[in-house]
Amino acid sequence: MGWLPAPVEELLNVALVGELTVVRPDGRAITHPLIPLYDGERILMHSSTLFSRKLEHIKANPHVAVSLSDDVAMKGNLDRATIQGTARIIEDDPHEQWERLILDLWRRKEPAIDQFLKARVALPLFFERAVIAITPERCLYWPGGNTAREPQISSAPTKAAA
Amino acid sequence: MTVDGKVMQRLTEYPFLVVTWVDDAGYPVSEATTFQTDGDAPRLRLSAPGLAIPTDREVSVTGSHIRPQPGVGYDERRYLCVWGRASAVEDGGVTFTGEHAWGWDEAEMPFFEYSERSVPQSRRYLEKLSEERGSPVKPRLALPWLILRTTRLPFLTATLVPVLLGLAIAARHGPFDWLAAVLTILGASFAHLAINVTNDIFDTLSGADAANVNPTQFSGGSRVLHYGLLSLRELSTWAAILYAGAIAIGLVLLAIRPSLELLAIGVAGVLIGLAYTAPPLKLVYRGLGEIAVAVGFGPVMLLGAYVAQTGRLAWEPVVASLPVAILIALILYVNEIPDRRGDAAAGKRTLVVRLSQAAVERLYLGAALVAFALVVVGVGVGLMPWPTLLALLAIPLVFQVYRGIDQHYNSPYTLMAVMGTNVKLHLYTGLLLFAGYLVALGLTLLR
Structure with a gap:
């Protein structure tokens, strides 16, 4: 199971949007709002091939961060967190593999996705997707969302041991 | 985009911002912060955060917004990411100066x-x-969806309406051959689908599909080549199979009903369909698409179905085809409204590209009313039976579409409902004409 602090796991479970930041080949950090999913161990995000530049960046540099900061997107939960980690792109079959991996988690947060899926014929490329599986390595947590204070920092057990 | 006061102003419309940079270990790190504006300058004063914002490297500042819709998901998506430099100020905060920006607002796009x-x-x-x-x-689609999308199957109503009308008129004029009727429907459908597929090939090759960024379920073609769902070779094979089916059925029909007129009508129909987008004529690129569609899905289809039954030409099917011809041309005409910018970019000078919005609207209303006036005239001169006046029941849809065009001319996606109503106008008018002919046939049989 995961090592993230329980309040951060709660944020991941409710957040409709988080900010995924990846690093471009020129070293510039670029941020993409995406819906974060959590399987109890990894943060799972996903991207259509239509918007796949972030996937190319991750393949070149897997270091990423996910920021959870908007209480409106987190059912009023004021806590904030940033999770740094290493991402892996899962795209053996962009047509349907993502459905097996994340569809259940996705529809729990965005039930309307089933309606979109039924209309797949209308937007076929949107549903050619890759999963971004992020293994958390370091967590910065601001209880109550007060980022004027220093965050509580925790690290993955293996990383801490190393 | 480059950053000016306006971009920074838009950033300040978000309630808080997320500042991001790459830390010494090579990982991105983010923290939320509040801010103050600095007049019209492309600068923001960021509050002193718990993690010191570095001043020795580039940082980015991101605003992001959604509106949760409980039990559904969210909408009102927008975000703005601005890159720049931070410099320290006395109270521990920083001044952020933006240099480059990137973002998306679904209200704008x-x-x-x-x-x-x-x-x-x-x-x-x-x-x-x-x-x-x-x-x-x-990319893939399940085969039934791929067939639906590639052939644009739902548009078959454009064929079924005139063919059924031609068959109904023929039934009043003599004995009815059910086998020939079924073959006529199948042959015309295969020809229509073959032409749809061929037109998509030429539209993609001409660059019209790539230039059109506002396709809808009614416009913009199948886009299967543009999306990479099928290769040019695969799509050409689909077209060849559909043409082969149409030709084979046409030959069987000619064997049943040997007729030079029928052969001429069949060949004319396929040639008009091809000339619609194929070089050298490319009729739709010259503002002649509506006329080609009107002729092909009006007199050609209707008269073809009539001749396949009777073996001879007559004026009644020609007159009865005119309202249907005008209304099918108006489907194309309205569907060209959202495509007009892409069409213009690809050199496709459709009527809608050539005309102003006001002229487009006036022409629509005038042409649609002429279609119904022709029914009245047809009945008045005795070429059409009086029950076909039933078609006039569809007139309110004309005004619904006219008002819809005016209201949604510049909004491709809200125009979709109007385009749907316009398709119904053609279908319902055709079915009411068909019903009128069935009533007339019943009255004839009762006598």
């Missing part, structure tokens, strides 16, 4: 348009993935 503009990225990505793997990775 609808999601569907954003997706269409991103199609080249998807194709590049999948091509690269294919190279990495050494085997092709292509």
Whole structure:
């Protein structure tokens, strides 16, 4: 199971949007709002091939961060967190593999996705997707969302041991 | 985009911002912060955060917004990411000066348009993935959906209406051959679908599909080539199979009903369909698409169905085809409204590209009313039976579409409902005419 602090796991479970930041080949950090999913161990995000530049960046540099900061997107939960980690792109079959991996988690947060899926014929490329599986390595947590204070920092057990 | 006071002003419309940079370990790190504006300058004063914002490297500042819709998901998506430099100020905060920006606001660019503009990225990505793997990775659709999309099957109503009308008129004029009727419907349908597929090939090759970033379910073609769902070779094979089916059925019909007129009508129909987008004529690129469609899905189809039953030409099917011809041309005409910018970019000078909005609206209303006036005239001169006046029941839809065009002319996605109503106008008018002919046939039989 995961090592993230329980309040951060709660944020991941409710957040409709988080900010995924990846690093471009020129070293510039670029941020993409995406819906974060959590399987109890990894943060799972996903991207259509239509918007796949972030996937190319991750393949070149897997270091990423996910920021959870908007209480409106987190059912009023004021806590904030940033999770740094290493991402892996899962795209053996962009047509349907993502459905097996994340569809259940996705529809729990965005039930309307089933309606979109039924209309797949209308937007076929949107549903050619890759999963971004992020293994958390370091967590910065601001209880109550007060980022004027220093965050509580925790690290993955293996990383801490190393 | 470059950053000016306006971009920074838009950033300040978000309640808080997320500041991001790459830390010394090479990982991105983000923290939320509040801010103050600095007049019209492309600068923001960021509050002193718990994690010190570095001043020795580039940082980015991101505003992001959604509106949760409980039990559904969310909408009102927008975000703005600005890159720049931070410099320290006395109270521990920093001044951020923006240099470059990137973002999306679905209120300014609808999601569907954003997706269409991103199609080249998807194709590049999948091509690269294919190279990495050494085997092709292509987007897919389940076969029934692929058939539906590739052939644009729902548009078959454009064929069924005139063919059924031609058959109904023929039934009043003599004995009815059910086998020939079924073959006529099948042959005309195969020809229609073949022409749809061929037109898509030429539209993609001409660049019209790539230039059109506002396709809808009624306009913009099937886009199967543009999306990479089928290759040019595969789509050409589909077209060849459909043409072969149409020709085979046409030959059987000619064997049943040997008729030079029928042969001429069949050949004319296919040639008009091809000339619609294919060089050298490319009728739709010259503002003649509506006329080609009107002739093909009006007199040609209707008269063809009539001749396949009777073996001879007559004036009644020609007159009865005119309202249907005008209304089918108006489907194309209205469907060209959202395509007009892409069409213009690809050199496709359709009527809608050539005319002003006011002229487009006036021409629509005038032409639609003429279609119904022709029914009245046809009945008045005794060429059409009086029960076909039933078609006039569809007139309110004309005004519904006219008002809808005026209200949604510049909004491709809200115009979709109007385009749907316009398709119904053709279908319902055709079915009411058909019903009128059935009533007339019943009255004839009762006498």
